[in-house]
Amino acid sequence: MNVFILEDDHNQQRHLKTMVEKISREISVNELKINLFASTDQLKMGLPVASKENVFILDLEISGIKTAGLEISRVIRKHDELASIIFITVHDEFVYTTYKYRVSALDFIAKDRGNIQEELKQDLIHIQKEVQTAATEELFTYKSYYDEVQIPYKNICYFEANHNNTHSSIMYTTDNQGIQLNYNLRTLAKNEKRFFRSHRSYLINPQQVKHVDFLHHQAVFYNGLVCPVSRRHEKELFKLIKSRNMFFLGLFIFSYSLLNDMIITL
Known part of the structure; x- marks a missing residue:
């Protein structure tokens, strides 16, 4: 599984990385690669080859721009038809906007309520099953x-x-x-x-x-x-x-x- 985290707060970035590593051990992900990005420009330069194993965890607000995560998600989806996109942010008022952008986001997790780790765990379990199914798909x-x-x-x-x-x-x-x-x-x-x-x-x-x-x-x-x-x-x-x-x-x-x-x- 290739995880790409976009978060401009370095403390939050490290926290998400630790969280993904812990979840991956719990659900027995065979191979995990985590890539960290603090800006949308960095992420654009680091976009991978399209794959079902690519998971993008995006904060909506980057460098003070509240829709930066949505904008980069359009670039990601155009480049990678197979990847999973997960938004993690306090700006949950933008939840419906993700559908306007037609990026087929897997989930939209609010930082300020609920159990982020548990929700993220369920998302990664779902992705893992999709990857396993895709291995037998034509x-x-x-x-x-x-x-x-x-x-x-x-x-x-x-x-x-x-x-x-x-x-x-x-x-x-x-x-x-x-x-x-x-x-x-x-x-x-x-x-x-x-x-x-x-x-x-x-x-x-x-x-x-x-x-x-x-x-x-x-x-x-x-x-x-x-x-x-x-x-x-x-x-x-x-x-x-x-x-x-x-x-x-x-x-x-x-x-x-x-x-x-x-x-x-x-």
Whole structure:
């Protein structure tokens, strides 16, 4: 686990470091690396390769700027789609602003009330479980500058052709991020068979499609995003969604019947 702490008060910084080390021993984190930062500029220079194991613990107010933590969280999320972000601050009036910034913060812990260590412990336990789950997840890998970045397939909604650059495309994720890739749709469609070519300019992940809107000729995703579907591909996409839903319905019925049999036996 790689922990990045942003706190401009050195006493608070050391306290958080000690707290994270203690929690890590309690929950048996195999490998822990803690990085300390006193300014947002330092943190920008020290951003790591994107990973599910990255945990950013941010104070909201840095150098007298009450929203500095929120601002740097946007930079972090743009750079690292997989990381967990935790805010620890006395300025809990900004809790709703984190959603405005769309950084998908894991938690918002107030310094002036509650048990910080216990709340942080629960967060790190959750992250540890996510990391363990991710180890068995199927991941989509792409190159970003000189680094290789991985993102779970289930976190991808669709790819859109970049009309300003025919050699690239834009990937839209479940948390509404738009990430430019150095691959065009033809290359993606050839190499990634699990995606569906719904339109000449769109390649979608059927697993994230909630339903097909035949009236407006578009796919509607679970997170509210929409993208066009050509008329000739609508029925095929609908069949994919229907078969997926029937599979999960069958799995639910089987599980329910099995549970019911167990209860009757008992």
